[in-house]
Amino acid sequence: MAYQPSPLIAGSSLPPLSRPQLAEARRVRAVELFEDGVSNAEIARAVGVCAESVRRWRRRWEQGGASALRRRAATGRPPKLDDTQVETVRAALEQGAQAHGFEADLWTLERVGAVVTRATGVVLSRASVWRLLTGRLGWSLRRPERRAVERNESEIARWIAHEWPRIKKGP
Numbered sequence: 001m002a003y004q005p006s007p008l009i010a011g012s013s014l015p016p017l018s019r020p021q022l023a024e025a026r027r028v029r030a031v032e033l034f035e036d037g038v039s040n041a042e043i044a045r046a047v048g049v050c051a052e053s054v055r056r057w058r059r060r061w062e063q064g065g066a067s068a069l070r071r072r073a074a075t076g077r078p079p080k081l082d083d084t085q086v087e088t089v090r091a092a093l094e095q096g097a098q099a100h101g102f103e104a105d106l107w108t109l110e111r112v113g114a115v116v117t118r119a120t121g122v123v124l125s126r127a128s129v130w131r132l133l134t135g136r137l138g139w140s141l142r143r144p145e146r147r148a149v150e151r152n153e154s155e156i157a158r159w160i161a162h163e164w165p166r167i168k169k170g171p
Contacts, residue, residue: 020071027069030057079136080128085120086136092119093137106144109133 017025026047033043040054047054060068081089092115098105100115113129116122124132133139 024069024071027057028066030054031061031066031069034058034061080122080124081116081120081132081136085122086132088119089116089132090137 026049029047030043033046034057038046040051040058044051044054057069092100093107093112096105097107097111100111100118102111109126109129112133113124113126116124116129116132
């Protein structure tokens with residue numbers, strides 16, 4: 001398994017919106033439409049949600065204004081790595097696995113966990129390493145192609161062109 005940064009939207013230098021960011025963008029658009037006096041049904045169609053969600057948003061907006069529909073900070077245990085540590089880990093991972101003493105230039109959860117521990121002193125479980133890679137760093141799983149090191153493309157092309165037609169059965 002190898003982990004690579006996820007590609008950006010074609011033609012854009014900005015990464016795609018995360019799911020919570022997209023949901024907040026919908027609510028912000030709904031607030032603009034509330035202020036313009038647009039009906040709930042029209043807002044639901046415009047932002048791509050059900051009418052019940054728009055009714056719930058409108059009630060919250062009427063009680064607390066636009067700020068009542070803003071995204072709230074996540075509850076629960078804070079992450080083990082702060083933003084500075086995450087950037088330290090990103091820089092370390094971008095150097096490649098071989099730069100950290102691994103035989104092949106391939107990242108696995110165990111290897112990333114070892115680099116995180118060396119770079120920050122924080123020990124993460126495999127699940128936490130996965131969340132770090134996919135959630136906070138925006139990387140995705142990439143499996144390497146399995147090919148023989150000795151593979152000779154020109155010999156393969158020659159065999160397909162000359163040998164295969166000779167031994168192939170049928171038309």
